[in-house]
Amino acid sequence: MKLFKTFRLDTANHLLWRDGDRVSIPPKNFDVLAYLVEHAGQVVTQDEILETLWPETFVNPEVLRKYILEIRKTLGDRPDSPEFIETLPKRGYRFIAPVTNRSLAEAQAVPTSSPIEPSAIKKKNDNETSTPKREPPLASRRLWRLAAIPVLLIVVAAAVGASFRLRRGHENLPTLDNNSIAVLPFADMSSAKDQEYFSDGLAEQLIHELAKVSGLKVVGRSSAFQFKGKNEDIREVGRRLGVANILEGSVRREGDRVRITAALSKADDGFQLWSQTYDRKINDIFVVQDEIARAATEALRLKLLGSDGHPVPSTLASSNPESYEGYLQGRYFLGQGHSRENLDKALAYADHAIKLDEKYAPAWALRAEVKNRMAGFSLIDITEGSRKARDDAERAITLDPNSASGYLALAKMQNDYDWDWEAANGSLAKAAALEPGSADVWRLRSYLARELGNFEPAIKFYEEAITLDPLRADFHLGLGYLLYLADRYDEGQAELQKTLDLNPKAAFAHASLGRILMARGKTQQALAEIEKEPSDWERLACEAMVYHALGRNQYSNAALTQLIAKYEKDSAYQIAEAYGFRGESDKTFEWLERAYKQRDGGLTDVKVDPAFRALRHDPRYTEFLRKMRLQT
Numbered sequence: 001m002k003l004f005k006t007f008r009l010d011t012a013n014h015l016l017w018r019d020g021d022r023v024s025i026p027p028k029n030f031d032v033l034a035y036l037v038e039h040a041g042q043v044v045t046q047d048e049i050l051e052t053l054w055p056e057t058f059v060n061p062e063v064l065r066k067y068i069l070e071i072r073k074t075l076g077d078r079p080d081s082p083e084f085i086e087t088l089p090k091r092g093y094r095f096i097a098p099v100t101n102r103s104l105a106e107a108q109a110v111p112t113s114s115p116i117e118p119s120a121i122k123k124k125n126d127n128e129t130s131t132p133k134r135e136p137p138l139a140s141r142r143l144w145r146l147a148a149i150p151v152l153l154i155v156v157a158a159a160v161g162a163s164f165r166l167r168r169g170h171e172n173l174p175t176l177d178n179n180s181i182a183v184l185p186f187a188d189m190s191s192a193k194d195q196e197y198f199s200d201g202l203a204e205q206l207i208h209e210l211a212k213v214s215g216l217k218v219v220g221r222s223s224a225f226q227f228k229g230k231n232e233d234i235r236e237v238g239r240r241l242g243v244a245n246i247l248e249g250s251v252r253r254e255g256d257r258v259r260i261t262a263a264l265s266k267a268d269d270g271f272q273l274w275s276q277t278y279d280r281k282i283n284d285i286f287v288v289q290d291e292i293a294r295a296a297t298e299a300l301r302l303k304l305l306g307s308d309g310h311p312v313p314s315t316l317a318s319s320n321p322e323s324y325e326g327y328l329q330g331r332y333f334l335g336q337g338h339s340r341e342n343l344d345k346a347l348a349y350a351d352h353a354i355k356l357d358e359k360y361a362p363a364w365a366l367r368a369e370v371k372n373r374m375a376g377f378s379l380i381d382i383t384e385g386s387r388k389a390r391d392d393a394e395r396a397i398t399l400d401p402n403s404a405s406g407y408l409a410l411a412k413m414q415n416d417y418d419w420d421w422e423a424a425n426g427s428l429a430k431a432a433a434l435e436p437g438s439a440d441v442w443r444l445r446s447y448l449a450r451e452l453g454n455f456e457p458a459i460k461f462y463e464e465a466i467t468l469d470p471l472r473a474d475f476h477l478g479l480g481y482l483l484y485l486a487d488r489y490d491e492g493q494a495e496l497q498k499t500l501d502l503n504p505k506a507a508f509a510h511a512s513l514g515r516i517l518m519a520r521g522k523t524q525q526a527l528a529e530i531e532k533e534p535s536d537w538e539r540l541a542c543e544a545m546v547y548h549a550l551g552r553n554q555y556s557n558a559a560l561t562q563l564i565a566k567y568e569k570d571s572a573y574q575i576a577e578a579y580g581f582r583g584e585s586d587k588t589f590e591w592l593e594r595a596y597k598q599r600d601g602g603l604t605d606v607k608v609d610p611a612f613r614a615l616r617h618d619p620r621y622t623e624f625l626r627k628m629r630l631q632t
Contacts, residue, residue, distance in 0.1 A: 002037050003100040005083070007075070009037055016074075025074055026234065026270040028053070032067045036085060036095040045092035063272045066263070068093065180217035180243040181264075183207045185228040189252035189259075199251045200225070200335070201328035206247070211437035212404070219243055220439035220469030221335070238267020242470055245273070320360070326353035327363045334370060340379050346370045361400035368392035368409035376416065378570040382599045386417040404435035411444055415451075416601045419628055424448055439468035443475065446482065451604045452630070455486040473503035481512050485608050489516050507535040511542045519610065523549045537567045537574060544578035545611070556582070568594075573602030577611040588612070589620050596627070603628060 002009040008017040011034055016023045025033070031053050036044065046061055068085060071077075077084045086094045183206045186199040204221050211218045219241045227237055234246050249262035263275035330349030336342045347370045353363035368389045375385030390413040396406030411427035414420045425448060432441050446461035462479040469475055476498040483492030493516055499509045510532040517526035527546045533539035540563040547556035560578050563571065576591035595603050606612065607630045615621045622632045 001102045002034075003102055004037065004040075004097040009034060023074060024233070026070070028269070028271050029067050029071050029074065032064070033071050036093060037099055040095040040097070040099040043088055043092050043094045048092070063275055066272065066275050179215055180219075181210065181245040181247060182219040182224045182237065182241045182243045182267075183210070184237070184246060184248040185225050186248070187250040189250045195251060197329050197332035198325070200228075201331055202249075202251065204331060204335075205328075208405075208435065208438075211435045216437060217243065217468065218437045220472065222475075223469045223471035225335075226471050234265055234267055234270050240471065241267075242467070243267055320357040323353045323357035323360050323363065326350070326356065327360065327366060330363070330366050330370070334366070334373075338373060338377055343370055343374050343377075343379060347374070359399055361396045361403050361406060364392050364396035364399065365403065365405035365409050368396060368406075368413070372409065372412055372416070376601055382417070386413055386599065389413050390418075402434060404431040404438060404441070407431035407434070408438070408440060408444065415444065415448060416604065417599050419604070421448065421452060421629060437468065439465045439472075439475070442468065443478065446478070447604070450482055450485065450608065453608055455482070455608075458482055459486065471502060473499050473506050476502065477506060477509055477512065480509075484512060484516050484519070485605075485610070487519075489520055492516050505534060508533070508538055511535065511538045514542050514546060515610075518546055518549055537563060537571045540566075541571070541574035541578050545581040548582045569598070570600075572598055573600040573606075577602075577609065580609075580611040580615055583614050585615055585618060585620075588615060589624070592624060596624075606630070 002011065006019050007023075009015075010017065014027065014030055016025050016030065016033070032049060035049055035052060046064055049064060050061070068087075072079060072082075072085060075084045079085075079087060082096060084095060084097045086096045088094060183203050185203045188195045188199040203224070207218055207221055207224065210216060223241055237246055238244065244267055245264060246267050247262065247264050250259075251261075252259045259277060259279045261275070261277045263272055265272045326349045330346045330353065333342045333346040333349065347367065350363050350367040350370060353360060354367065357363070371380070371385050371389035371392060374380045375382045375389065390410065393406055393410035393413060396403065397410065400406065407427045407430045411424045411431060414424035414427060418424075424444075428441060428445055428448065431438065432445070435441060442461050442465035446458045446465065449455075449458035449461060459479070459482060462475070462482055466472070466475050466479060476495045480492045480495035480499060483489070483495060493513060496509050496513050496516075499506050503509075510529045514526040514530035514533070517523070517529060523546055527543075527550065530539060530542040530546055533542065540559050543559035544556050544563065547553070547559060560575070563578065564575055568575065572591050572595035576588050576595055579587040579591060592603075592606070594600075606628060607625055612621065625632050
């Protein structure tokens with residue numbers, strides 16, 4: 001046990017204490033600190049530390065400097081007036097605080113001063129701060145942002161490639177694929193705190209670019225972004241996401257200066273494989289772009305290559321920096337939720353990006369995705385909205401045939417509104433070839449297989465999507481409902497419970513649990529679940545079914561009447577479900593025909609929906625499936 005000032009360094013248990021409180025410190029930071037304390041009063045060089053702690057492993061000296069900086073923050077030390085670690089330029093470091101050796105029992109008996117808050121206190125989330133966030137201007141020229149993406153892509157690719165060559169430790173963690181990475185949201189360190197849309201967009205685009213590499217597992221945005229604003233231990237992040245490597249970073253702009261910092265670490269022990277900080281003038285950023293890329297590649301001695309042996313190309317760049325910025329802002333608001341306000345803003349930014357650069361394919365794909373969602377949530381006319389979304393997706397593909405986002409957007413339209421299953425499958429195949437690590441591609445492949453009645457491959461596809469995005473609540477919801485359709489009720493309930501664990505307010509989870517309980521004959525329990533459903537139209541549809549199952553027809557009729565009165569224009573399929581469950585065939589087909597005319601997205605499940613099982617021998621049902629281009 002080493003004692004210095006108010007700290008105790010327990011080298012046996014790898015712990016640091018301050019005045020009786022445990023201090024959070026990453027494993028490698030602890031190792032560096034322990035080495036310095038062990039050699040207190042002596043000057044130790046960078047090479048000595050690196051050779052002792054990382055034998056036979058190439059480590060950028062910048063990593064050590066970063067560790068020293070982090071240790072100083074942990075100890076409350078200042079480099080200009082040090083109390084603990086002194087830097088001697090061109091020589092090394094020296095631990096200057098007096099150190100006392102004590103046994104564990106003696107050290108625990110040492111009196112402490114008044115309690116001090118531990119340094120492990122987590123930072124507040126962005127939504128807990130009192131400073132209001134300012135929405136970025138729609139058009140503001142920031143050339144450095146355009147250059148940042150290709151710079152970071154080269155840097156990250158090289159770093160991930162280098163990490164493949166290093167061994168993992170700690171056998172107590174789950175077995176992980178070394179070729180796996182999670183890109184955490186980059187922190188907005190700008191003083192005005194108005195660059196969040198860019199720092200988020202930077203991380204999101206890195207995810208998409210890395211997902212193009214065959215054989216590389218890249219965790220999806222939704223799961224990685226759950227750690228936004230949280231000071232989680234990197235080992236816990238890796239465990240929860242199931243990855244061996246974590247990339248994180250920050251962006252800061254102050255006046256005419258911009259600083260971009262990125263670091264890649266091993267998740268099992270926190271060891272930093274690579275880190276770098278780039279501090280430049282904005283007007284120099286394009287000039288130094290090649291310099292940064294070359295320096296990173298040389299330091300790591302490896303380039304990450306695509307499956308065809310050529311560097312993975314970036315499809316992000318626009319000839320107009322403001323167009324690219326508008327695209328990032330649009331993606332930011334698309335990720336904020338499905339409210340009209342967020343989708344309107346996302347659409348406005350996509351339109352602005354296209355106005356500035358009509359040949360910018362990602363902006364057209366973004367607009368297609370926004371229009372698709374607006375049509376799906378009945379915020380715009382379904383027929384007109386789906387037509388415009390399809391046109392935008394096709395325009396994106398024409399402008400850039402090598403971008404997966406255009407094919408994925410087109411596949412959604414072909415599946416949800418055209419009911420052209422063969423065309424959707426072809427578009428998905430192209431998207432999968434271009435971005436094999438995309439969780440959204442796997443999910444849509446699952447939907448298509450499910451709609452055609454191919455449950456086993458559909459389940460496997462969804463499981464792959466969850467492997468890539470394990471903390472995404474709607475993925476577990478989708479798999480849970482799929483398992484319900486496949487009559488695998490126990491597994492379905494387990495997935496739906498995971499959904500509620502991740503998001504207790506998730507729409508459709510309670511209703512889906514209710515459907516499973518009804519299928520198992522537990523109608524009273526089903527009613528209790530359905531009453532918790534936050535989606536009004538889904539709750540009413542399920543109430544009409546469960547009350548019928550309970551023999552309480554008056555309540556069933558009341559729920560169905562209310563559903564029709566409030567949602568006949570956008571929930572025709574759910575109304576048909578209720579009538580089908582109640583065995584009223586004429587009414588069922590009447591509302592199925594209405595759903596068909598309205599291009600209701602729910603019709604994609606008409607072949608596999610258990611609500612229509614009683615009608616499957618009706619010739620009208622067979623004819624309806626033919627009209628939907630589904631095999632009977």
